[in-house]
Amino acid sequence: MSFKTISVVGLGYIGLPTAAVFASRKVQVIGVDVNEHAVDTINRGDIHIVEPQLDIVVRAAVTEGYLKATTTAEPADAFLIAVPTPFKDNYQPDLAYIQSAANAIAPVLKKGDLVVLESTSPVGTTEQMAAWLAQARPDLTFPQTHGENSDIRVAHCPERVLPGHVIRELVENDRVIGGMTAKCSQYAVELYKICVHGECVITNARTAEMAKLTENSFRDVNIAFANELSIICDELDINVWELIALANRHPRVNILQPGPGVGGHCIAVDPWFIVSKTPELARLIHTARTVNDGKPGWVLEKVEQAISDIVHHSSKQLNDIQIACFGVAFKPNIDDLRESPALDISKALAAKYQGQVTIVEPNIKSLPDDLLAHDARLVDIESAVRDSDVLVMLVDHKQFKEASIALGEQQKLIDSKGIWL
Numbered sequence: 001m002s003f004k005t006i007s008v009v010g011l012g013y014i015g016l017p018t019a020a021v022f023a024s025r026k027v028q029v030i031g032v033d034v035n036e037h038a039v040d041t042i043n044r045g046d047i048h049i050v051e052p053q054l055d056i057v058v059r060a061a062v063t064e065g066y067l068k069a070t071t072t073a074e075p076a077d078a079f080l081i082a083v084p085t086p087f088k089d090n091y092q093p094d095l096a097y098i099q100s101a102a103n104a105i106a107p108v109l110k111k112g113d114l115v116v117l118e119s120t121s122p123v124g125t126t127e128q129m130a131a132w133l134a135q136a137r138p139d140l141t142f143p144q145t146h147g148e149n150s151d152i153r154v155a156h157c158p159e160r161v162l163p164g165h166v167i168r169e170l171v172e173n174d175r176v177i178g179g180m181t182a183k184c185s186q187y188a189v190e191l192y193k194i195c196v197h198g199e200c201v202i203t204n205a206r207t208a209e210m211a212k213l214t215e216n217s218f219r220d221v222n223i224a225f226a227n228e229l230s231i232i233c234d235e236l237d238i239n240v241w242e243l244i245a246l247a248n249r250h251p252r253v254n255i256l257q258p259g260p261g262v263g264g265h266c267i268a269v270d271p272w273f274i275v276s277k278t279p280e281l282a283r284l285i286h287t288a289r290t291v292n293d294g295k296p297g298w299v300l301e302k303v304e305q306a307i308s309d310i311v312h313h314s315s316k317q318l319n320d321i322q323i324a325c326f327g328v329a330f331k332p333n334i335d336d337l338r339e340s341p342a343l344d345i346s347k348a349l350a351a352k353y354q355g356q357v358t359i360v361e362p363n364i365k366s367l368p369d370d371l372l373a374h375d376a377r378l379v380d381i382e383s384a385v386r387d388s389d390v391l392v393m394l395v396d397h398k399q400f401k402e403a404s405i406a407l408g409e410q411q412k413l414i415d416s417k418g419i420w421l
């Protein structure tokens with residue numbers, strides 16, 4: 001099997017880097033996305049998302065003619081589906097993007113093609129995708145009915161790259177490859193070997209789906225443990241960061257770091273896919289989600305307490321109090337504000353204390369509209385430290401860690417990352 005043309009459906013944070021990395025191996029890559037702006041931007045050799053090094057790889061791939069983007073699917077030897085899988089209001093997974101991707105590629109599928117689902121998905125989604133494809137193309141055979149003799153091969157290969165390190169991790173990370181049959185897995189391994197240096201480990205589709213959900217749930221549960229400890233330690237007047245550092249000296253203990261909550265589009269979402277399938281059984285996983293989702297509210301309560309202390313113990317009026325939020329990104333040293341607990345906390349404060357909130361975020365040049373609407377201002381570290389009554393540390397960016405700050409006696413610090421304590 002040789003893959004002369006590869007199509008990547010969904011040109012977002014995973015799809016575009018994947019398309020560009022395959023194209024950099026001099027394979028013809030057709031990227032498909034419903035977003036015309038994204039398609040036009042990529043065809044100019046530019047990018048519409050932020051990820052280190054991605055611009056260079058995309059520009060080279062487009063200029064050399066190995067990568068092009070389009071809004072309608074074209075024939076290819078392999079199709080990689082990398083579309084979002086959000087959850088609905090009731091935490092049930094929303095597979096609508098996968099269904100439209102399947103419907104988009106179905107008309108151009110031909111005998112011998114491989115279809116790989118990369119989107120993080122609840123267990124059973126790869127089989128569901130194959131069923132949608134089969135429904136749209138009754139003239140072709142699929143693994144669910146024809147096993148190893150099917151016309152089309154189908155596999156799941158979850159993406160596992162860390163935002164901010166995508167280009168390196170796409171190549172270096174091991175890949176879990178879950179084919180619907182052994183042959184499907186073999187074909188998928190051959191495909192990934194074009195650009196992956198890590199090991200391609202074979203399993204079945206359901207296990208591959210669960211592996212990805214398990215990795216992110218592992219992080220979520222362990223961060224929840226750290227977050228719960230931070231709340232307990234606050235009550236008991238113990239520095240949780242010192243405590244964790246001490247406990248982690250034990251050779252078999254490795255506690256993660258507490259923070260203002262869990263952000264991003266993966267760790268706070270994927271555990272729900274397990275909970276939605278097995279609600280009665282996924283008790284710990286569900287509780288961890290609740291603990292982590294409750295942390296921003298707890299930080300806000302601490303800020304309120306600090307404000308109330310100042311009002312009661314000084315001559316300051318409520319309207320005079322200045323609050324500075326340090327960091328709004330969803331994790332350190334990136335400019336990604338999506339699903340950020342730090343942003344949610346800042347927005348809640350800005351909405352309640354209109355005109356009294358400043359934001360320090362070294363990774364962005366201007367504030368998002370919903371902060372500007374509440375008269376929040378973007379300022380530098382020094383002025384925020386100098387001019388604020390309440391300092392709310394939300395993200396442990398390197399600039400904050402490097403800053404040496406000295407607080408006045410009247411100033412209150414709520415440090416959700418424990419770096420200025």
Ligand code: SAJ
Nearest residue numbers: 159160161162215216256257259262263264266267330331
């Ligand atoms: N966080 C903590 N304490 C910690 C570590 C993280 O509060 O000790 C918070 C971060 O501040 C952030 C959130 O958790 O808000 C998630 O950050 P992260 O860096 O742990 O992970 P993501 O969401 O950027 O990427 C994860 C990765 N998964 C794992 O590490 C198991 C990545 O490899 C996946 O590819 C990605 O999810 C994904 O796409 O699923």
